[in-house]
Amino acid sequence: MIHTIVYGFTIGAILYFITIGLSLTFGMMRVINFAHTLTYTLGVYMLVSLGALFKGYFVIAAMIAVVVVIPISYLIERYIIRRLYGESLDHTFIATFAVALIGVDTIKWIWGVRPYPLSDPIGEYLMIWGLTLPIYRIVIVMIAILLFIGLEFFFRKSIVGKIVVAALEDKDGVGCLGIDVDHYFSIVFMMGSALAALGGVLYAPISSVHPYMGLSILLLCFAVVIVGGMGNLRGTFVSALALGMVMAVTARYWSQGAETMVFIVMAIVLIFRPIDI
């Protein structure tokens, strides 16, 4: 049972990394960003290439992979997302999906469709009360908690964070104060993309690496955003961990049902508390 809980927290932590950016884009700009997990996939593939370069230095490779993704996400924001503000929802969906298609195809072009194996970079186990837990998973959970605290500070104490929180409430109001919301949004967008890449980099060693990995996790991330509430940062944290736990517990008893359970939870939440945008 402890295993299941740790696994649930790991999946929840990964979902949290990926979902922050999605939730912010959703909440601030009313853009459903299907291209969000493109950065997640890109980060992982960068890690695959860099991992071969920096043999044995996983941390350095991971950090460079996350940093490399930032300019790419800037390009996506500048040339695609920025044009979509105020467009109807379906148009934003199609445009970002098109970006995701182009990105996935580029990845197939460069790296091929063959799945890459990546091994657990720590590979050691923690023995605690007669249990063996992979240290790597515990590290992921730790990073997630640190990140949550860090983000709380960022959104409470820093100017950028405060502006973003205010813009989530009332974008036009903030704009009226003479603050260029789009500018701050592009910072937040890049941050979200980098965090998605971080999630990918951390998740890749315990899952499989293939060009469509972004699309398959994207639907789960939407469920997290819906359950947590759009643009609600703490809600995202709680719902990511809760849904990760739902997945882990379902998988323990009924392995095929894990993903579907998340969608059932999402459907129930939507029925009782519909969002309207």
Place this chain on the structure above:
Amino acid sequence: MREQELIGVLVIFGGFLLITPVLSVNRVTDFMIFCIFAMSFDLMYGYMGRLSFGHLLFLGTGAYCSGLFLKYVSKNPLLAIIVGILVAGLLGMLIGLIIVRTTGACFALINLAFNHIGFFLVLSPLRKITNGEDGFGIHASPFGFLNFSSRTTMYWFVLICLVLVFYLLKRVTSSPFGILIRSIKEDETRVKFLGYNTFLYKWVTFVLAGSAAGLAGTLTALNYNYVNPNVMDVHSNVGAVFACLIGGAGSLYGAIVGGVSYMVISNYLPIYIQRWEMFLGIALLMIIFRFQKGIWGYLQSVWEYVERRKTVLRAMGAGAVKR
């Protein structure tokens, strides 16, 4: 049958007959089934303004129900088609009660959730009867002159189905009911304010779209003589959205033009261009940023421009005579 609809039906009939020798009978049958699906999707997306990410649920339900009917109950293909449509419609009635209350992103995502649940159901808990991931083969015995194992019969049958669906949907969308649906797309609050029960209208549209998609599903099953969970794979939903957008949402002709274009792109482009997904992505970006009305909408505006020019020229001509 009014003149306009008759022309539409003839144009579609003739158009598909014309492209058949160029492509092949098998491919065109595929294309037509996809066009039926695209039209049913367009009824919901283009006319009612509700984007769904889970419309394949109905196609899959139709395919599975008719397939299971043929496998376990009777080998009569027409009965199987009716069962498929009815069950898809019933499913639409049931989940429509919940889904239709929502709008926008919520509508899209809750559809997606149900589609995922359906996919999962046929994949795993119903494995005993649906044979899980591998799917099952079906065999329909001939019904009168309708022998569905013959490619040409299948072709003609699907063509007639397509034309029938087109005619029915054309009638529905040009009736007062269709106008109401379109006004719900524009502004639901005002329609409510006028005293209409918008929930009922949306629900009926949802059920209609579901049944039409169910028909497309039964035809898919009969066409391939085979059903597997891929027919309702969540990720394939984008195909219908693309078809509607390429062709031009909010018009049945647009759905058909878009359906054929999308199928041509996804069937033929991979043969010539290895990076066809990239091409599709760039094409979609162009559509979104430049031609939001799609191919059909663009043709329509060109047509309107020509007509306007004509009237202007005629008026000028008349003026010249008077002078």
